[in-house]
Structures are given as C-alpha cells and as structure tokens.
Amino acid sequence: MMNEEKQKLRKQIAAQKKLYAEAQLSEWSSSLLQKLEDHPRFKRAQTVLLYHSLPDEVQTHKFIEKWEKSKRIVLPVIKGDELELRIYNGIRNLKPGCFGIGEPADGTLVEEQDIELAIIPGVAFDRQGNRLGRGKGYYDRTLYRLRHTYRIGICFGFQLLDKIPAESSDQKMNEVWTENGRVSETQYPL
Numbered sequence: 001m002m003n004e005e006k007q008k009l010r011k012q013i014a015a016q017k018k019l020y021a022e023a024q025l026s027e028w029s030s031s032l033l034q035k036l037e038d039h040p041r042f043k044r045a046q047t048v049l050l051y052h053s054l055p056d057e058v059q060t061h062k063f064i065e066k067w068e069k070s071k072r073i074v075l076p077v078i079k080g081d082e083l084e085l086r087i088y089n090g091i092r093n094l095k096p097g098c099f100g101i102g103e104p105a106d107g108t109l110v111e112e113q114d115i116e117l118a119i120i121p122g123v124a125f126d127r128q129g130n131r132l133g134r135g136k137g138y139y140d141r142t143l144y145r146l147r148h149t150y151r152i153g154i155c156f157g158f159q160l161l162d163k164i165p166a167e168s169s170d171q172k173m174n175e176v177w178t179e180n181g182r183v184s185e186t187q188y189p190l
Helices: 002-017 022-036 040-044 061-067 138-145
Strands: 047-049 072-079 082-087 094-096 102-104 117-121 124-126 150-154 175-178 181-185
Touching: 022 150, 022 175, 022 181, 061 072, 072 102, 072 138, 082 102, 082 138, 117 138
Parallel strands: 047 072, 047 117, 117 150, 150 175
Antiparallel strands: 072 082, 094 102, 175 181
C-alpha cells in the first residue's frame, strides 16, 4: 500500500515538472543555491556531498564548478546497490553512470566521517524532513551510513508536500530548501 502511494506521488510530481520550462527550473535552481551559500553550515563545511543533477532536478552543475576550488566536493557513484562517494576532480573526469548521471571516473573515495554537509535531491519532501526518492533506495542506504552528517534536502517549491508516506528505512533531512529558502527545519537527531 505504501509503495503504491509513493509511486502515485512520483507520477504526480513528474507530471508537474513537465509544466515548467527548463529556463524556469534553471532560474529557481540558481535562486535556491544562492540562498544556500549563505547557510552557516555550508560556509563552514570543507567537505560537501552534492549530486550532479539530472535535467528535472535542482541544477547543480554550475554550483559544483563554482565551489570546487574552495571546498572538497564529493559526488556519488552508483556501484551495484550502493553509492560510492568520490571526490569531484573536474568536469573532464565525469562520465555518465548507469542512469546517465555524471559521476567521477577516477575520484578518490572519501571517508564517510569526513563529510560535513550533504545536499540531497529528492522527488519530493515534506516539512517533517521526509524525502521521497526515485525508489531504488540508494540515498537512504547512503544516508544511514552518514547518520552524523548534516543533511539538507533541496527541491522546487511544487515538490514540497504536506506529508510523504515514510517507512522506518527512509532517512530524514535536517532541513528542506526550495527557491524560497528554508521551508523546513526538523529536530532530527545527529
């Protein structure tokens, strides 16, 4: 039953994304990430887990390029059922992974305890910090291992829902941000 609810929400969000032009999503992405740059945790963090965005996600490509010289940027690489966390070492060293997502081809593996901040995509989030992913569980398994890392979920405003069905294996965010800034801060324990 819960999986059916989650699938229905994924389809609803996918339909909503099609209502917006690429230029609009890009503008919202830029606005969100500019606000996030002022976050005290982002300012302090030396090692930040990001993601190389798909076209329908908050666009992170320029953000990664902007910050790669002053922070250690970590990107996920899909290996079987898990995500390896590798240091980003430039656009030329990215290769398309199994879902067409840019992944570091030869970046150094990062010790999980070194990641101070994780900026996480999602299909949808709610104000309680719950996240709806694409359904494969990659981020939930990774975030379980990173349970001491501060987590910020990012999405477009239309992806913020009142309530997302959540299971015990689903990993919560400490905060959720949209193009309007922080919309949720939970007391999720680290």
